[in-house]
Amino acid sequence: MLEEPVVRVENLWFRYEREWVLRRVNLEVYSGEMLALIGRNGSGKSTLLKLIAGLLKPVKGRVTVAGVDTKRFKASKLASLASYMHQEPTQQLFALSVREEIRLGLKFMGLSEGEIETRLSRIVRELALEEVLDLNPRFLSRGDKQKVVLASLLVREPKVLLLDEPTTGLDSKTCDEVMRVVKSRVRRGCAAVIATHDLRNVAKYSDRVAVLHKGSVIATGSTTEILGNVDLMRSVGLSPLPLALVACKLDLRPVLDAASLAEATFKKVNCREF
């Protein structure tokens, strides 16, 4: 990729108290890509997302979003560049109705009433929120809460989406609904960074993966390269996907979708190589 990265993390160190939580992290994210951050609980995924959002500031090193050093601006100023979704959706719901919740961020941006209404109706349709529009978001199901938070981020049309475990606790249908909407924004040029332990989701939607281990990025690569590397996954305490294990045991090139792996297997069986 020749273009400039939209997120650039350079030699980043961070700690809350005495111990370093992130050590010498370097990472670049480009417009139009979905990057998954994977690693065990406590590996630093959420902290890294908060640093990119400007909610935390580097102790050492630098984070820039669209050329803007996050140290120079308050998180609220950065929010229209990089929008962050908390792991627990209730933390981000304030208004008494879904409609007001979504409008809130737009009002802060100082948009005209006409523009606010246009954006509102577009996102409501996209995420199928029509039926809950006048309800209190705090009393919705977990899936609907996630969708409302996502809607309130997306209407601001940020350059970077930072999502912390956006699909935890969602059923497969809602999970796909959420991911498809994010993916469509990525296709239109937004960058998305997603911290998750749902590796099936990563395999299905992410373009690239960065592996965090004890506060350092120890590997980055294409989704297939990383998730298909059974030894790497095990070495950082993650369970490889079943398909990656199958490919490894049958000595096939790692492929992460069932149909393609089946085809490769079928060819090999026909050549009587097993």
Next chain:
Amino acid sequence: MALAVEVEDLWFKYQTSKEWVLRGVNLKVEKGEYVGLLGPASAGKTTLCMTFNGLIPHYVKGVFRGVVRVFGVDTSKVDLVDLAKDVQVVFQEAASQLIMSSVEEELVYPLVNLRGLTVEEARAEALRALRELGVAHLASRNPQTCSGGEKQRILLALMLALKPKLLVVDEATSDLDPEISEVFYRLSKELNEEGTTVIVVTQDTDRLVEVADRVILMERGLIVNEGDPREVMRRAQLLDGIVRTPQVVEYALELRRLGLELETLPLTVEEVVELVRRARSKGREPVV
């Protein structure tokens, strides 16, 4: 065979809900079974689980019709505390289920009160369980200062140490590291082999099918399908969107579609690898 759970024509709606959440559920779970309960959000899975320990209808009010018997006892007619000796349910929101001032006490008191251990025995047992779930270092912490994933581990440690006759785990592995989630499935299977009946609600079908004796699918307040995991997963393909088909099953069904004969529908990586090695493609004679 004796029944652990028997649900007869169960209907329920919450005081606040307009529609029935459970709409005539019939279910029998035998003692010693390991059952997976699957389905989309709002299918009624959590509501059903709340009837097993009597939370519904004793504590959560609404319109309740039908009968739920656990180990032969009608749960609507028995004291909740008596039920707690035999039945333990863990829900997704771990935070609201932790109430003591230290993690160790959280385990020690129930072990003394429900399992009848001495305080010394309970301490040893508590530490062992916390260690297995990788949270022994939190023993003296206030549970409210622990992270979401840690709280879930503490609760699961408690449940496994209590060794109830019926253990119900409702989406309580969703915030866990994959590795710890594997530990949970292994430990719950061991407990099951010692006689505990286990019911697990999860979206993680990949792991569930490896341990479950039976899988039950719920949708819109009804049980829509149930049976041996292999049977249900074969049909799950038709019930797209209700559950995530396990990757191994997806792969095996693709192999079949291409014409590769597999003797059974595999559920684990080991099974499918073994079957592929043995397989011969349809319509071709083996080379002599």
